[in-house]
Amino acid sequence: MKRRITFLVSPYEDDEAPEDPLRLSEDALEIKGLKAIREDHFTLTFDELPQFVKDVVEQTQKLHVRFDNGGNTENDWLGPFESRLPLGVHIFAVPLKESKMTNLCSFISKYADIPCSSIEANFISRGQLKQFYAPDVDVLSNILKPLANKICGPSKKACKDKVLALRTATSLDLNYDSASNILDVNAIWMSPHGSKGKGESWDLQIKPGAPGDRVEVGVFTSGGKSPSEEELSLRGKLAVVGRDDELKPVHFSFASRHHFRRGEMHIPEYSKPTAGLHPKVEVSLSTTEDPPADGCTLNAYFTVPQPFFVDPYQLEDDKLMKSYGIKKVKAVEGETDLEAPVWAMSKWGAIVLVELEIEHHFRIWKKIRHHLKFTLPFHLRYMPTHPEKHKDTAILPAPAIFWACPSEQWSRMSKNPFDRRMLGYEEYFPEETYFYHLPPRFRDATLSRWSLDVPILNSVDSQLIEWGTMGIVVLGFLWVFGAILTSFLGFGRKKVEEHQKKE
């Protein structure tokens, strides 16, 4: 197992660290009072994997599992960690040959407590790629306990602690590729306790766990202006713990797929008044003066879980979309049934990728510095009845919003040691693309998502509803039936009378 730990210190931190926070000894690296973003990167070969993980990855050609706890609402420099996803758990899987990936399905239902009867029933299909998503930020902490037991065995506390430490990660990626037979695990902490907590700093000692393990530690900050827009430059110190005698200063640049522009963010909110079963989401974007480069498009990628859905035919209405600030709907994939209730759905939902209208905004931006706004219309499915509740909660994660720009250095990007592929939206852009992300900023929430109350039928009066309905129908029926009977009898009587008259 190879392990790489990276600390990233913001270039905007004012206090020039008076004391060097790093101390390298013969077999350990001691870190004290380091304010930084941390990334742990583990590389495991197939043989090093526990059997139950082997069973899962063996059926896949490519597998990416990503957790995001929604705590990354920083709009600060994140260096190579700028790429963003809607919060929750994302799974992207390409089956090996014709595999049904049954082990992946039973894995998530067993450990993540997410119902999965089959990949076909529960994942949405994008050609070969199968995608799953849940807006649940607790999945990671729920899944780690049973996993730690399974991986470490019941008694090894140190091992378990190591696995459980991942619980506070802001994001965690598992990437497996059958071509290299390697599983990468990537965990990122915005701060030691995972969430925003400014001012917290790292105090820890890093030691290789087993004699054969390799632990590489780097502490970097921005390396100043990079040679080109698409490149990132880092400088700092680097050491392999237990092998190097001293921290080596480094300064390097690489082409990066994901970037950030200071001052750009988005502020999402439901349109007011809350629109009942047809809520609209309005997103305000704060942008800088111009698009980052010529030919860039501004895009929003939504993961739309049940009970929300979009009406693809409504999104086809160009005029309506234009009035909503949307230039083009690039993709709607997944579950878009327009009528069915939540309980009749087996798939998690759908994805929506839209390109935003920017020309008008930037044309008048210099005169009126207003926010760029767009709206996406959603609809809600009926949710199950409940005896104690009158409403249920529907969660819609904030979208990933980004500029997509034509890249010149795209061929070098996979050499980036922090490169991240397969996020769910890059596939809709050519290979020659790089991205600038606009992080979400919520007015009154700590997580980058909305929750909305959906009215549901309270079933405490179920008996009354049943008998009442029956009573009404019977009453109505009897009334009409009575009228029919009377008519027949009355008609009969009159006939007789007429008869008698004639006689």
Add this chain to the structure above:
Amino acid sequence: MAEISVTSLLVLSSLLRLAFLLYGLYQDATSVFKYTDIDYLVFTDAARYVANSSSPYLRATYRYTPLLSWLLLPTTFNPQFIWFSFGKVLFAAGDILAGYLIIQVLRIYGFTATRAMKYASLWLLNPMVATISTRGSSEGLLGVIVIALLWSVEKRRVVLSGAILGFAVHFKIYPFIYAPSILLWMQPPNQPDLLSKIKGFITKDRVVFSIVAASTFMGLNLGMYAIYGHPFIVHTFLHHLTRLDHRHNFSPYNTLLYLKSSPFTPDPLYPAVTLSNLTIERLAFLPQILMSAILLPLFARNDLPSTMFAQTFAFVTFNKVVTSQYFMWYLVLLPFYLGRSSLMKKPVKGVVALVLWVITQGLWLGQAYQLEFEGENTFWPGLWAAAAVFFLVNCWILGVVVGDIGRMGSVESPAISEKRVASK
């Protein structure tokens, strides 16, 4: 003189629809609130699939006969800004034709031209009817089919009547309820008592009518099945039998359907209370069919169009799903009934009926609006109660209608049947 007046009434109705159509184009072009009905987009999308020689059922929520998408093929022609509205023009033309036929049938019933036109105006000059068809809803087409059926039955065109009925049922299942009333109506004159009526029930006309209707219906189905296979059966027929219909609508059953189709969580305070095994929602077709297809047809001899009106009214009222477009189904038959109705003879009663019908509908719409657009939980009891009251008002009106039709038989039918015999 009368001819000119009919023509000018039809021209006036056409102008009304033309105005609505043009206004709709204007609104669609300028506003994000669309005049065009969502269903029209479904039909025209389906027609586009057909134009590309694929199946109209590739369009989600296309739940109609393929004939409708064939009929709308011109909507795919170029230039689109002209041809896209073809369907609306067709539906509006259907309206006008239905109105013309209403006048013709009323004349058969001895209405003077002026009076016939007055009642036909209920349909022809009704802004709701004009709106629905120019928004692109196909219910108007059904209106012309039903009136054509009535007209051909009254004209004793047995084969044509059977063919129209078969076609109508293929187009939209519900007209099957007219079969028993038409059969009963085809009563030979020389059977004075019940026994002779039963003995002599099988007549040539009835046999021909039934065979033609059944074979038209099955022929169309087999033809469509041969072309589009299973999806045709699923979307045109099975869907209507298996649909969940949990979303709110005017039907008194709708809250119950939501309750019963949803997974049930027992109340922790009364865990023993579960949903009953009463499956009234599955038996809902019983009162509906009993009323509309068995009991009410018994009045067919009294007055066929009024009976058909009552049947349709009952079918819609007792249906598991009721949307306002279904009201069109009986509205087209209203002129026939209203001319001989106590609701016209006693204006107070008529106004009360109309006001109650409108107010209870408005009540429901208010509750639905609060739920749908303001997110207020009006499911129970608000929405349920509104649907229940609306249902009861409809039942009351139906009772009045039944009473009227019952009286028609005793007072007027001899005159009419004599006249008919004479005209034969």
